[in-house]
Amino acid sequence: MSALRFDLQQIADWIPPGAHVLDLGCGDGSLLAYVRQHKQCSGYGVEIDDANVLTCVRNGVDVIQQNLDAGLALFADQSFDVVVLSQTLQAMHNTETVLREIARVGRQGIVSFPNFGYWRHVVSIIRGSMPVSRQIPYQWYDTPNIHLCTLKDFEKLTGKIGLKILARAAYDDGEEISVLPNLRSTLALYRFSVA
Amino acid sequence: MHFAAPLPLKSGAVLPAFDLVYETYGTLNAARSNAVLVCHALNASHHVAGIHADAPKSVGWWDNMVGPGKPLDTNRFFVIGVNNPGSCFGSTGPKSINPATGKPWGADFPVVTVEDWVEAQARLADVLGIETFAAVMGGSLGGMQAMQWSLSYPQRIRHALVIASTPKLSAQNIAFNDVARQAIITDPDFHGGHYYEHGVVPRRGLRVARMIGHITYLSDDDMAEKFGRALRGGNYGFDFEVDFEIESYLRYQGDKFSDYFDANTYLRITKALDYFDPAAAFGGDLTQALASTQADFLVVSFTTDWRFSPVRSHEIVRALLNNKRAVTYAEINAPHGHDAFLLDDARYHALVRTYFERIAQEVGV
Numbered sequence: 001m002s003a004l005r006f007d008l009q010q011i012a013d014w015i016p017p018g019a020h021v022l023d024l025g026c027g028d029g030s031l032l033a034y035v036r037q038h039k040q041c042s043g044y045g046v047e048i049d050d051a052n053v054l055t056c057v058r059n060g061v062d063v064i065q066q067n068l069d070a071g072l073a074l075f076a077d078q079s080f081d082v083v084v085l086s087q088t089l090q091a092m093h094n095t096e097t098v099l100r101e102i103a104r105v106g107r108q109g110i111v112s113f114p115n116f117g118y119w120r121h122v123v124s125i126i127r128g129s130m131p132v133s134r135q136i137p138y139q140w141y142d143t144p145n146i147h148l149c150t151l152k153d154f155e156k157l158t159g160k161i162g163l164k165i166l167a168r169a170a171y172d173d174g175e176e177i178s179v180l181p182n183l184r185s186t187l188a189l190y191r192f193s194v195a
Numbered sequence: 196m197h198f199a200a201p202l203p204l205k206s207g208a209v210l211p212a213f214d215l216v217y218e219t220y221g222t223l224n225a226a227r228s229n230a231v232l233v234c235h236a237l238n239a240s241h242h243v244a245g246i247h248a249d250a251p252k253s254v255g256w257w258d259n260m261v262g263p264g265k266p267l268d269t270n271r272f273f274v275i276g277v278n279n280p281g282s283c284f285g286s287t288g289p290k291s292i293n294p295a296t297g298k299p300w301g302a303d304f305p306v307v308t309v310e311d312w313v314e315a316q317a318r319l320a321d322v323l324g325i326e327t328f329a330a331v332m333g334g335s336l337g338g339m340q341a342m343q344w345s346l347s348y349p350q351r352i353r354h355a356l357v358i359a360s361t362p363k364l365s366a367q368n369i370a371f372n373d374v375a376r377q378a379i380i381t382d383p384d385f386h387g388g389h390y391y392e393h394g395v396v397p398r399r400g401l402r403v404a405r406m407i408g409h410i411t412y413l414s415d416d417d418m419a420e421k422f423g424r425a426l427r428g429g430n431y432g433f434d435f436e437v438d439f440e441i442e443s444y445l446r447y448q449g450d451k452f453s454d455y456f457d458a459n460t461y462l463r464i465t466k467a468l469d470y471f472d473p474a475a476a477f478g479g480d481l482t483q484a485l486a487s488t489q490a491d492f493l494v495v496s497f498t499t500d501w502r503f504s505p506v507r508s509h510e511i512v513r514a515l516l517n518n519k520r521a522v523t524y525a526e527i528n529a530p531h532g533h534d535a536f537l538l539d540d541a542r543y544h545a546l547v548r549t550y551f552e553r554i555a556q557e558v559g560v
């Protein structure tokens with residue numbers, strides 16, 4: 001198996017061995033395949049796209065075809081050790097509901113999203129245009145990203161919902177950013193539990 | 196194949212002896228690990244795929260799914276299709292001779308259930324030397340049999356493919372079934388189920404039963420697309436003959452069906468549908484009911500199926516998730532309603548093909 005993308009690798013490192021994992025918007029299932037093989041984890045992916053569902057089946061990953069915006073009604077309270085939502089939060093209609101659902105279904109959550117507060121994005125807006133970057137490579141009129149946020153915004157929402165942040169990692173192009181992450185990182189990852 | 200040992204049924208009745216007709220496709224490997232049982236739904240039979248030399252027009256009912264190079268590839272898997280007891284395509288059923296009377300069973304043929312069918316199928320598997328099926332697969336009522344296999348014989352089935360199915364019928368489903376049964380039972384030619392002796396067939400009842408059933412197999416959109424309000428003759432007739440194309444179509448389907456299907460079988464198979472409810476023994480808790488399963492599941496539903504809608508498949512999936520069973524669930528966006536499970540749809544077939552490739556790897560074929 002090829003190496004995981006750096007952000008998925010960070011997520012995999014946060015997942016405890018043997019955990020029962022739910023990966024929301026699991027794409028081709030590579031994270032689940034990885035943690036199953038390397039960390040003896042079990043679990044499921046949730047994915048809406050037909051082609052991704054097929055790839056999951058091909059990769060031996062158990063996948064449930066569902067629209068996340070319709071909620072996680074199929075999943076029972078506290079039935080997973082870890083629930084992952086990787087680079088999907090910004091495309092959800094009901095962002096707050098999804099976070100609450102993650103907290104309901106999982107003992108811990110791991111969420112990643114592109115940081116809208118990245119300084120180049122800010123510069124782009126000062127210059128008068130919505131940012132288009134490698135992390136958010138869409139024009140404003142055709143973007144699936146309808147709920148972009150900054151690290152601070154996300155932390156405020158987790159506070160409101162009553163989630164306790166256990167760890168944070170911020171990256172720019174695969175390089176970890178520890179100084180001024182709100183300005184300098186393009187991607188943020190959070191691990192949290194219900195406070 | 197003849198089975199001399201009596202088959203005790205869920206109803207308490209006993210089938211003293213019975214025959215099962217079956218077809219096989221492909222070759223059982225030396226490890227006997229590549230057998231797949233394909234279960235039929237209401238009106239189908241053991242003739243799953245291909246054609247018979249003497250009947251080149253009679254193509255198997257799931258020929259687009261099963262065969263060499265097809266999603267269920269008979270070059271790799273040994274596929275079995277079996278006609279269930281109570282049906283009318285050669286296995287023991289109401290048309291067969293009751294050994295006790297020397298006359299056709301007719302109304303006296305017992306009501307059989309999904310559980311009973313699985314028992315009969317298991318006996319066939321025993322004779323064929325199949326200890327464990329790589330998969331048991333079916334759509335609709337066939338999916339119920341796949342589910343029941345995972346319950347009756349958890350160790351004898353590696354995968355259950357449950358397509359366009361449900362863990363139990365709704366009141367609406369049962370209502371449709373009963374209208375169909377009433378149509379048959381109230382046909383003057385029914386003779387309390389002993390119509391064989393009178394040399395007649397309750398054709399009118401069977402025809403209406405099929406028409407009702409057929410409506411539930413199609414989606415509203417599909418009917419609108421195929422027929423709309425198109426008129427057969429271009430104008431209203433101001434009488435009660437066929438005006439609309441949809442009437443013509445349903446009557447044709449009803450006629451065709453009443454030519455080959457047995458009314459007593461129709462009654463029994465709809466009852467088998469009505470009675471299927473594995474959660475009932477667990478206070479309605481499907482999670483508990485499925486706790487004893489060991490198989491991996493592929494559950495598939497179709498967005499426009501309103502007979503057994505995706506929500507019904509969600510019930511199965513939820514119960515499997517609660518039990519941490521291996522389950523993959525696909526919701527296929529298809530316009531054709533319940534019938535979609537029998538039709539050629541690229542996404543659906545790619546999914547089943549890929550799933551069987553996974554099974555093939557697992558069982559080493």
